[in-house]
Amino acid sequence: MIEFKLEGEFIPLIQLLKATNLVATGGEAQIVVTEGLVKYNGTVDYRKRLKVKQRDVVEFDGQKIIVT
Template structure:
């Protein structure tokens, strides 16, 4: 599992998908979240602006990352 260090208290889920280059743009990130293709800590979450924080694990298309 990969790790990604965020610089603040949290990062929005769609921003994280873009920063990790798991999607090409914000529209694709929003579509992936809306379709239920992204999980946070093992749970599907449909909130595009979900604040993910250190310790959270995000998964998309077989890729996982733990925030630090």
């Protein structure tokens, strides 16, 4: 489990995946999102510009990110 401290109101999903080092580049993040490999609050989500906020949970590649 990864706990990510949010600075501000939200973080785009692609930036969150990069900031937690689950992907190496923004391009890679876009690919994994469009291929349906990322879950947002328990549901597969295909939105690249999704705004992740406090108390949201993102899952990818066996890792769970909790945004605080």
